[in-house]
Amino acid sequence: MKQTIRSIGTVVILGLYLLPWESAARPGRLKTPPEAMPSQEDLEFQAMVRDLQSPDPEVVIFSVQMLGLSGRAEAVPPLVELLRRGPRDDITNMTLDTLGALGRPEAVDTLLPYLRHRRPDARLAALNALSGIDAPEITRAIEDRLRDSDPDVRAAAATALGTRGDKESVVLLFRAFDLSVNEAAIAIGKRGADPDALRLLEYLGKINIRILLPGLREFALRADIDQKTKLHILNQLYELAGPDVRRFAIELRDALNPTREKSQDDPILKMLDRMVQEIAGE
């Protein structure tokens, strides 16, 4: 056993001895191969990372922007490190925006606490940054922002849930909609199921139709919503009529059949045609 250890030790020591000798043996030759040399882009990137330490806030902001433009995943750790130093407002917001633009999941742990920052603009920046990152814990965190005291944050949360929310989100979105978070209508339209469409339709006549129509439009555009539900929505709107409904019908028809190639036997399109023809315009 002792013999074995001694042999390994000898090999290691010899190796350590030979390594520098090998590299220093031929003066004048390239020590690293060209492909391993840092490119101009790398050098610039490293300079930007160094500039994050600058005492000049303008230099820091510029560097943050440039790191964002680089689009490189390696930009995330230095930006996270910058946030950990607690910079002033504009640098914080810019860094949050940049991390959002980079869209890297490794930034999530850093971004999530900023959803509870004391400044609403910081919360908004964190929310926007997170809404573009695909990570499971984010949806629940965004739902929580429907509870925020700031109306802009609530609106942004509702909008974000329109793209990433689930069944649970729809329940909260309805509650938010009841409390005047109008952006929730579109999110419900995007994420809700057939019963949710009918529930949203119940608001007809109770709130301003201009708030409601974008949500109903989302339901009508979706392929996974039953045609009966869509027809029910259109029938209800037809009953209500008015210039807003007519404009809605025109836009929906154009969206569903932009080239006018679809069969006019499609009951939805037929209904929309009828709405456009029979409802008086402005």
Next chain:
Amino acid sequence: MPIRPNQRRDILHTALVAVVIIFCFGAAGEICGPFFETTADAFEAKFPDNNPKDIENVREQLALAGTDNKGSDSHPYVIIAVTEPEEAVACFDLSAQKELWRRKMPVNSKLFGRGDLAILQSGQDVVALDAATGRVRAAVEIDEGWDFYGAAASGDVMVFTTGIGRADTAGYSNGRIIAVNMSTGRQLWENITGNGILGAPAAWGNRVFVPWKKNKISVLGLQDGAEVARLLTRDFSVNFVHAINGDVFYGAEGTDKRMATLFRFDARAAAGTRDDSGGFSPGIPPAPNTPGFGTDGFRRPLPGFTSPDRVRFYFTPQKSSDRISLANNRYYLHYWRYVVALSAETDAVQWTSAAPEDLGAVHATEHGLFTVSTNGTIRFLSAETGRSLWEAPTDCKPASVLFHVPGFVPARDTSPDRPDPRLGLRDIILDNDNRLIPFRAWAVSLLGRLEIPEVTADLMALYADATLPPALQTALTQALQNRTSGLDYMQQALQMKYDYLEQTKSPPMGIIAPSLARFNDAASLDGLMAHLFDHETPATDMTPIAAAILETGNETIVPSLRDFAILYHADTSFLGHEDALATICRAILAFGGTDGSTLVASLRDDPQTLPGLRKQLLVILDPDAEAKAAAKKAEEEQAAALAKQAELEKKKAEAFANRPDYLAPGHIRVMMGKASVLLRPCIKDALSRRMSLTQVRMNFAIDGTTGAASDLKVIPADIPGLEQCLSQAMTKITFPPFKNPRQSASHTIHITGVKRAESTEE
């Protein structure tokens, strides 16, 4: 004997003059009648105020009269004046619960009176109605232009006051009091103040008490109207006088800062001041609408219930020799549809009662309260519990109510349950009637005074109700600040959290945190930390939270505190609230050891740190830093001053070195030549006095340091004013300085016709 034409003319003339004189007296009597009708001495300026002997005499008279002002009718009834649908006065027998009589008549005032009598203004008359039958016992016309203010009666005599002008204005005002014998219908006497309104009077025995000009009460004889005593109040306004069961009470108006005070007309009243007159004043926060203990006697008693009629204190006096004593040791506040019973000893709320409708009138007795609501329902509330024990509907919408309920107890409270004033006050606070917001806020302050721990929970729960108006939120905050019990509930309140979807709000951490710190409650640390990190916590609450964390914290929270301090040390969300961050830094120093000190030092040195925070960190890390900086600054300033002084000295020395020993004659001549403009008027004047003058020689001294000329001698010296004029002119000339202290100089002005030459010698 035949009458000559001259005599006839004289007779006619005399007769005419007599007619004119008689007419003038008649007209004057018509115009100034009231002034001539004063039938007794009263309201004289010379009458002594606050004479203890006079007041004692009045007290003796009251004692002789006993406790019953009439004593004949012990039947319980309520007389109600109605204005809708038609004007009438009706009487309800309470024991039989039926209408005794109803008399259609104009109703132009509230009702006044006593057991057997109801007095009111009806049309232009003051009418006294017999309470048992509704029969008119007396009617007296009110002179045109005079307003009715109130009435009272004792025995067969009715007195009433009328006035011109208003009590609260500085313009002309006059008051009048008239006494009428109701048996004979004859006016007994009449007095006029000549200045100042008389309020509603009170009468007992053979004395009439009438408030005058809001700061006096005149006591008059019932039969002759002569003034027998006068009370002058020196530091408060009297707004009513009431005679109850042989005692006379009067009241001081309340203010926004101080509650109304009830006084008794006794020996102590002679002091005339609020503090020394032995009054009773509730020791509770001033109630809204400044309720008084009586109806304002200087306000015209128009029929109907306005705000002052619906906000008033009520009491039942008990006979006492030396002080005001209230039955059941209790007084009541009527506020619209509510009645709140308070202890006269502790001012604690004993019960609250809410009627379904607003109350128009309340009458307190030893056993309870009779109330009449605006829809005419008469109720009896238990004095002990405030429970409604009995009610009787009437078919009239009352405009004024007069109670006569001697000893009448329609029902007794047999329930063993005692009301919980805490619940009663909570109901008032939660009343959604926005007319009552000030009263509801006042109820919050009363609730906060109850030393029951659960009240803290009530206040917290109410605070959490986001639907309560801001005025109530403010009152709740103040009430919570003053709580000294209920720590458990404060800990529970830490669980409260702002949530837009749940419509809940943050707890009042600005109030809770100091209490938790005061109790040094370590169990609350997690809750405090949670609220520190909760962005929904208002910025104003952050410093109290941080202070509580510093008080109750330990080393386990240091990592979180570090994160917090780093995150926000340069963040504008703490601009103006840097104290909170500084306190957090103190906590890091207290619990964080060397690492904590290093971190705080790094925050101090970070150029991005909020300036207000950096300033505090400098002091926190080096308490002497400020003193040191000040000392250093003073040292630097002193050194700079010394350097400046040295520089000046140096410059002075250099300037001195460059000076000549003496001024050369040429130099002096040049200076005098420049100053010739100043000298010329003196020479001209001298020439006007002596045409032959050819030259003027001036001998003078020059100071080497200041360059000032002095000791001027002029030749010729006999021209009046010349030397003085030139001396004056020379004071305006400054010669250049020279090394020697002084030198003599002379200067000659030659005058040759229009040509003039000057020469100077040293």
